[in-house]
Amino acid sequence: MKPVRLPAAATNALPRWVLFALCLLYILPGLIGRDPWKTDDAAGFGIMWTMAHGGLDDWLWPHIVGLPAADKGPLAFWIGAVCIKLFGSMLGDAGAARIATAGFFLLGSLSVWYTTYLLGRRPEAQPLRLAFGGQPEPSDYGRTLADGALLIYLGCLGLLVHSHSTSAEALQVSLVAFSLYASARLFELRTWRAAALLGLALGLSVLARGWVLPLALWAGLLVLASLRERSLLLKLCAVVLPIAVMVAGSWILACRIVRPFNSSPYDAWMLWNYQQLALPSWDNIRHLFKNGIWFAWPAWPFAGWAVYAWRRQYQAPHITLPLSFLGISVLLILFSGHSEESILLPMLPPLAILAAFGLPTMKRGAINAVDWFSVMTLTTCAGFIWLGWIAKQTGWPAQLARNAFKLAPGFKPEFSLIACVVAALATAGWFVLVHWRVSRRPSVLWRAVVLSSGGVILCWLLLTTLWMPWINYGKSYAGVAKQLAEKLPPSQYCIDTNIGPAQRASFAYFGHVSFAQFDNAHCDYLLLQDNNGRKPNAKTTNPPSNAWRLLWNGRRPSDRDERFRLYQRVN
Template sequence: MKPVRLPAAATIALPRWGILALCLLYILPGLIGRDPWKGDDAASFGIMWTMAHGGLNDWLWPHIVGLPMPEEGPLAFWLGAICIKLFGWLLGDAMAARVATGMFFMLGSVSVWYTTYLLGRRTEAQPLKLAFGGQPDAKDFGRTLADGALLIYLGCLGLLVRSHETSAEALQISLIAYALYGCARLLDSSNKTSALKLGLTLGLLVLTRGWVLPAALSLCLIALCFYRQQIQYQLLLKLTFPVALIVAGSWLLAIAMVNPFDSSPYPAWMLWNSRQIDWPSVSSITYFLKYGIWFAWPAWPFAAWAIYAWRKQEKALHISLPVTFLGCFILLALLNPFSEEGILLPILPPLAILAAFGLPTMKRSAINAVDWFAVMVLTGIAALFWLYWIALQTGWPASAAKAMTRWAPGYEASFNLFTFLIALIATIAWFALVYWRISRQPSVLWRAVVLSSGGVILCWLLLLTLALPMINHRISYAKLTEALQAKIPQTYQCIDSNIGPSQRASFAYFGHLHFAGFNERSCDVLLLQSSQRLHQTSEVDTNTYPGKWERVWDGHRAADKDELFTLYLKK
């Protein structure tokens, strides 16, 4: 027997304009008005920027102004470079690259919504009929579940930072969500067009972050078809997988024909892919359990309940499809020897969709517990943001002001009326939402997650309005680049360096510095990076960098006492 019994009043959907506004409030802060962030964000932007200002070789061989970056794949960087070419003159290169990030997010959000809608309106997912009628219409039930899935997706803590970065992970998670949508279409209608679109998506996934995940997912889809005794596996074998191979092989064929920079990223790309799989270890299991709990909050409690509540209808597509995706990605995360957030991201779309089907049967006490947790924790975090902002502006409380001074040395606070009003309006809207939820006690399904997603959006909005200038001051390399650029002769040939990808991208972008390319060897400037924490020396290794060098500058960001850069000129 189905576990769902609902009146039509519980399936009132959110208005479309409300969903769009919610997505924009989520994605726009963090895309506008900031510098490239240290880490994957700056490194990925560096690849896009190099492509946008380079030639065919640069597009086929991903690199950061001469630093090879063969890992992952070129697709996300191609799209970012295209956006730089189209909008860079208007928005600036960094903001233009993030246009692609915004489009990735919207693709993922729309895919999660429509996948849940398709699965939710299927016959086996419908609530039991009430004795005197009044049960919801199939489409209304599907729309309400889709709204809930989207709210859960937006509320996932692990999505927050990664969805705003110019990285391949932002595109990967969106393509996974679209692959879920394609599978729902294919397994529902056996349409050849759906099979072709799914093949295209799998091929694009290969070009985004390698072949390991698409290959594992393909095997799991075949297993799902046999488990459900569906004949769609024939379309997968005849259309989907061949199309995926053709799409993925297009880049490999192009680099074989062009041979960019008289070399190829293929060997290093294959090596990176092969290293994504190893036997499960204590460290990988510990990392998954330790970080997965908060990374997938608040989706995983609802998803776990959905699996339990629908355990007697495990072959139903709305359960078996997201569970297949989820099981595949959890297994890959446990097999991956590298402890990084990128291995956890793929679980979020199927987890959010599965969690939506736990909403109709979730006990009121559990829903209230999640709500009160969201209200207490997220309101507390928002209050801390306001407290530290007031301390920066007024110097009171003194302890908070000193903490901010230590966190961002040299930062001078300024007042921006526009961002202040946005933060104030968002805070008032949050308290209005909490009042509505507590006082009205609405019966709609998505009531259980509206506070979690709304609170996450509020905290992110406050952080990226009240604290954005200070964050830029702390993690940006813009000011350090000015000091470095002043010490480099205008007539230099090129810069040899050992600095990391994000630093190289930042220095090249902010200072338009010319680093050594693939075929450049005799540079007259040397920039070395060392770590005081790791007791690394900044002395020149003449075996690696032949010649006599004169030390002319040392520098680091004010907020980073560990990272040290040393500049040498050839005598």
């Protein structure tokens, strides 16, 4: 027997303008009014910027002004470079590149919504018919579930930072959601066109961040089809796989023909893909449970309940399809060669979709518990953000002010009336939302997650308005890049260096520093980066005193470990 029994009144969908406004409130803060940051954000922007201001070789072999970076794939950087070409003169190169980031997020959000809608209107997912009628229509039920899935997706804590970075990971998670959508269409329509769409999605995913995840997803769909829909096996093997190979192979073929920089990125790209796989280890298991609990909140409790509630209908596509994607993502985490946050991202779209099907079966007490936990936790977080901002502006409370300035020495507080008004309006909107939820006690399905997602959006909005100057000061290399540029001649020089991708991109963009390219064998300047607590490599040792002369040393005020030293060769 199905676990869902609902009246039509419980399936009132959110207005489309509300969903659109929530998506804009989520993605726009954090993209506006900041520099590329000391993360994959600056490194990804560096590849896009190099492509946009380079030639065909730069587009085929991704690199950061001479530092090869073809390991993950070129697709995300191609899109960002196109945005820089089109909008760089209006928004600046950094702002134009983030148009691509916003596009990646919208692709993922739309894919999560439409996948849930397709699965939610299937006969297997429909609630039991009521004795005297009044049950919801399939399309209304699907739309309400889709609204809930999108709210859960927006509320996932692990998505916040990664969805706002100019990186391949931001595109990869969206393409996982798009692959889920294409798979849902294939299992529903069973047409050659749907199979071609899935092949396109997997092929683009290969170009975005390697072949390991897309190949695993294709193999999982092959197993699922062999158990449920044997008629799809031919389409998966004869259409999906060849199209994916052709889409992904187009880049490799172009590199073989053109041979950018008289070589090819193929070997480095394949090596990076092989390094993504390793034997399972206790560190991977610990990483999954230690970080996955907060990374996938609030999706995993609802998803776990959905699997339990629908256990008697375990073969239904709305359970098996997202559960297959989730299982493959977890397996790749356990077999991963690197313990980093980005490997957890592919879990989020299937978790959000699966969690939506747990909403109709949740008990009122459990829903209220989640709501009150969200209200208390997120309201407290918002209060601390406001209190810290007041301390930063006024010096009271004194201890909070000292801690803020201790983390960012030399920072001068800035007051923005627009940011303050936006933050105040968002906070007022949060209290209105809480009052509506508590006083009205609506019966709609998405009531269980509206406070979780709304609170996360509120806290992110407060951070990226009230605290943006402080965060940008601590994560930007703009200041130290300009200091370095003042010590260099205006032109006709090159610098050999050991600095990382984010630093290289920032120095090239902000300071117009000319680094050694692929064909530079001899440079008269050497820029070294030392990091306390790290094992030094060959280039972190001091150059011989009789061959190099120290010109400059500096660091960012907010980073006590990182230090840069510039040397000039002595003739």
